[in-house]
Amino acid sequence: MAYRAQQINPLINPWVGLGAAAMVAALILGTLGVVAIYAPEAGRLGASDWAAVRFTVSQALLSAALSVLFAIPVAKALSRRRFFGRSLLITLLGAPFLLPVIVAVMGLLAVFGRSGWVSQLLDLFGFPAIPIYGFHGVVIAHVFFNLPLATRIILQGWSSIPAERFRLSAQLVFSARDVAKHLEFPMLKRAVPGAFAIIFAICLSSFAVALTLGGGPRATTVELAIYQAFRFDFDLGKAAMLASVQLVMAGAAALFALWASKGQAGFGKGLDRAAQRWDGQSRAARIGDFAAILCASLFLLVPLSAVATRGIAALPDLPSSVWISGWLSLKVAMMSAVLAFVLSVSIALTAVRFAWVESVGLLAIAASPLVIGTGLFIVIFPFASPQDWAMVVTACVNAVMALPFALRILIPAVQDVFESYGKLAQSLGFSRLVMLGLVVLPRVRAPLGFAVGLAAALSMGDLGVVALFAGTQEATLPLQIYRLMGAYRMDDAAGAALLLALLSFGVFWICDMWGRRNA
Amino acid sequence: MKYLGCIAGVFAASMAAAETPELVVYTYDSFVSDWGPGPAVETAFEAECACDLKFVGAGDGAALLARIKLEGARTDADVVLGLDTNLTAAAMETELFAPHSVSAEYSLPIAWDDANFVPYDWGYFAFVHRTGVEAPTSLKALGESDLKIVIQDPRSSTPGLGLLMWVKAAYGDEAPMVWESLSDNIVTVTKGWSEAYGLFLEGEADMALSYTTSPAYHLIAEEDAGFAAAAFDEGHYLQVEVAGKLASSDQPELADQFLAFMVGEAFQTIIPTTNWMYPAVTPEAGLPTGFETLVTPIKSLLVPAADAPAIRDAALAEWLTALSK
Numbered sequence: 001m002a003y004r005a006q007q008i009n010p011l012i013n014p015w016v017g018l019g020a021a022a023m024v025a026a027l028i029l030g031t032l033g034v035v036a037i038y039a040p041e042a043g044r045l046g047a048s049d050w051a052a053v054r055f056t057v058s059q060a061l062l063s064a065a066l067s068v069l070f071a072i073p074v075a076k077a078l079s080r081r082r083f084f085g086r087s088l089l090i091t092l093l094g095a096p097f098l099l100p101v102i103v104a105v106m107g108l109l110a111v112f113g114r115s116g117w118v119s120q121l122l123d124l125f126g127f128p129a130i131p132i133y134g135f136h137g138v139v140i141a142h143v144f145f146n147l148p149l150a151t152r153i154i155l156q157g158w159s160s161i162p163a164e165r166f167r168l169s170a171q172l173v174f175s176a177r178d179v180a181k182h183l184e185f186p187m188l189k190r191a192v193p194g195a196f197a198i199i200f201a202i203c204l205s206s207f208a209v210a211l212t213l214g215g216g217p218r219a220t221t222v223e224l225a226i227y228q229a230f231r232f233d234f235d236l237g238k239a240a241m242l243a244s245v246q247l248v249m250a251g252a253a254a255l256f257a258l259w260a261s262k263g264q265a266g267f268g269k270g271l272d273r274a275a276q277r278w279d280g281q282s283r284a285a286r287i288g289d290f291a292a293i294l295c296a297s298l299f300l301l302v303p304l305s306a307v308a309t310r311g312i313a314a315l316p317d318l319p320s321s322v323w324i325s326g327w328l329s330l331k332v333a334m335m336s337a338v339l340a341f342v343l344s345v346s347i348a349l350t351a352v353r354f355a356w357v358e359s360v361g362l363l364a365i366a367a368s369p370l371v372i373g374t375g376l377f378i379v380i381f382p383f384a385s386p387q388d389w390a391m392v393v394t395a396c397v398n399a400v401m402a403l404p405f406a407l408r409i410l411i412p413a414v415q416d417v418f419e420s421y422g423k424l425a426q427s428l429g430f431s432r433l434v435m436l437g438l439v440v441l442p443r444v445r446a447p448l449g450f451a452v453g454l455a456a457a458l459s460m461g462d463l464g465v466v467a468l469f470a471g472t473q474e475a476t477l478p479l480q481i482y483r484l485m486g487a488y489r490m491d492d493a494a495g496a497a498l499l500l501a502l503l504s505f506g507v508f509w510i511c512d513m514w515g516r517r518n519a
Numbered sequence: 520m521k522y523l524g525c526i527a528g529v530f531a532a533s534m535a536a537a538e539t540p541e542l543v544v545y546t547y548d549s550f551v552s553d554w555g556p557g558p559a560v561e562t563a564f565e566a567e568c569a570c571d572l573k574f575v576g577a578g579d580g581a582a583l584l585a586r587i588k589l590e591g592a593r594t595d596a597d598v599v600l601g602l603d604t605n606l607t608a609a610a611m612e613t614e615l616f617a618p619h620s621v622s623a624e625y626s627l628p629i630a631w632d633d634a635n636f637v638p639y640d641w642g643y644f645a646f647v648h649r650t651g652v653e654a655p656t657s658l659k660a661l662g663e664s665d666l667k668i669v670i671q672d673p674r675s676s677t678p679g680l681g682l683l684m685w686v687k688a689a690y691g692d693e694a695p696m697v698w699e700s701l702s703d704n705i706v707t708v709t710k711g712w713s714e715a716y717g718l719f720l721e722g723e724a725d726m727a728l729s730y731t732t733s734p735a736y737h738l739i740a741e742e743d744a745g746f747a748a749a750a751f752d753e754g755h756y757l758q759v760e761v762a763g764k765l766a767s768s769d770q771p772e773l774a775d776q777f778l779a780f781m782v783g784e785a786f787q788t789i790i791p792t793t794n795w796m797y798p799a800v801t802p803e804a805g806l807p808t809g810f811e812t813l814v815t816p817i818k819s820l821l822v823p824a825a826d827a828p829a830i831r832d833a834a835l836a837e838w839l840t841a842l843s844k
Contacts, residue, residue, distance in 0.1 A: 048839065051843075102713075102714060102717075105714075106717065106721065109718065109721065109723060110721065113718075113721070113722075113723050114667065114706065114722070114723050114724070115721070115722035115723060133706060133707045207710070208709075208710045208714070211672060211675075211707075211708060211709065211710055212707055212708075212709050212710065212714060212718075213707070214707075215705070215706070215707045215708070216702075216705060216707065216708045216842045216843075217672070217708065217838070217839050217842045217843055218842070218843050224672070224674065224675070227674060227675050228674040228675070230585060231581040231582055231584075231585050231674075231675070232581070232673075232674050232835075234584075234585055234588055234609075319553065321553050374589070377589060378589065381589070381590060381593070382593070385595065387575060475552070479548070480552075482548070482713055483548060483549060483552035483553070483554065483555075484552075484554070485713035485714075485716070485717055486548070486549035486552065486555075486712070486713050487549060487552060487554035487555060488716070488733075488736045488737075488740070488795070489554060490716075490717055490720050493717075
């Protein structure tokens, strides 16, 4: 590895990426430090805080494990089946992840809740309803949110195997088991730890989902404990302490992922032919794949259609302020997308040399929005009015929050490009910019489109960081939804939620399609 | 370009400020929303003050106090509107608030003599249900019933904290037992009022913790008489929402003028059908039609503001223990 790294050096200026990573680290650790310093005394953690830590870790571990486990057959099926609407389905499956939490939870409950469709169906046949509230409810919700993400990351892994490898395996009359051993297992070993670590980190900072579906204070997560420390006790020291615990847990997951996926080289270059697959032609394999795709689609799309049916009636008559908020949210999303593009590309290039920079991204996802928001507030307040900065802060923080996904999916792709074309580019005397413009960007367009779309969509739905900054009448769409709900206007809120879902999904779709065009 | 625009905006704003004084009022988010009292109050006050009234929304009552604590004496705020009696003691500890000079004929169920905070509306916490549900008549009866309820977490929500104080004020040392009997009725605990009320309306629970005035919204705004609040024998816990003037204000006279305006006819007429609470001073025309249908508790419960922080901490510990079993 070392000699190869030496050879590709001239094509990458690592300082740009290291600078970007340092800025991200400063945003996460710096704000945490500011809150800790601002606090009159250091925080102490009590027994209930450690109980929160235990609950948080156990639900996050199980949620991440199940998400990845279910994602493997779904991604496998999607990678080797071609059917009408496949492309749309892949994009649609990303939707739960993009929805604001409150909307997605309402959708889930419309299906699995006490008076949801499943309960009504069971009631029809005389069975008792299955309660969703409890530890399992939290896990179901987290799998609902994260299964699509895991599927996308693993699917990306499958498509990173060049078509020629599948052709070769067919010529060698590989059995399904041989394909798994020589192609799929090494690929999974590279893709799965990263997917697991990301989902683990996401579930760490969960709060409203865990509380609502957990059924009560048994489901207290670290993020809720931070919330309590901040607003109930105004104990900033404790809030900073808890936020550090959360970061350490995410950091451990990042290290684990780096270690577990170490030493897995890519599959080398291919000729970019569309992969033709000869494996999985047996009847059992076909039925299995069909079942995997069907189950995942039902699980993910039925609650989404509940959101749509609930909101559609109110959509045409929404108050004009909701549309204005939608436009405001779109602007924030676009800002966030541009930032995410710059940050993720520069860090991904640097990661070819320094693999560890990826872990900076993972910290971002486990960072407490409340602590980042408070830290930024403390920093900005002496110089400017925080509400004037609300939109910029939202865009920046969400670009950073989207980094881990962007990096997880970009870095392997960029690595492959350098492994496959680095030497050739060097022998042709390519400059860094030519290499980036002509070789790297075109070849990583698919993961890049996905990553940028994700950043845009995530910032559409964000509410966490800006809560403290939110100022006068100007409100982003998620805040407007809360305002509508707070004013008893649940129907309008459902309509606005559908609008938000459509807009988030729309920006994601545009970016994703740009990336996957001709791919 | 954007920044140039920002700078130009700041200059324009400060030039405008030189002509008309600006009064900055920090409040909770739902107050400033298009559907809250904010817009109408702004128009009404600006018509008589020759000033610019600027509302800044920040989360809810507790987030509002946290923001004031973060900003300290450098805050731009002249008035903070939206704390309740559970928070006033903590607010006084900051030493940021100044005494007021407002006096009014309050229509509160209790006597009001706080030197620093002026009440602007009030309400009773209550469990709201659809008519047709056989509502229990006490907290204890609710605990013994099979009815499913959804409540808010006291650590993240004002009504959630209200229920905590309600049970504690009604039952004192027996509160843990009451919570244990309620635990099998609680479907789930949500982050805030909106989620809980939303779940209730979607049919996830028979009752939701809200206010006795909630049915008035459905009756007046939606013309739906299908909701009611259950009257409980123990009495209902009171929430009194207040505003206070900051000692650091650069517009102290204007702030006083606003607080006086706040208990006046114009402001108080706006409150019932925008904030869906009882006005602190009943307007001359009385309450809006529909409010007479609401239940009136036989007894008002309220922990004195000074004792609230200590009782709150003890009650939270009991709540966590009882519901974590």
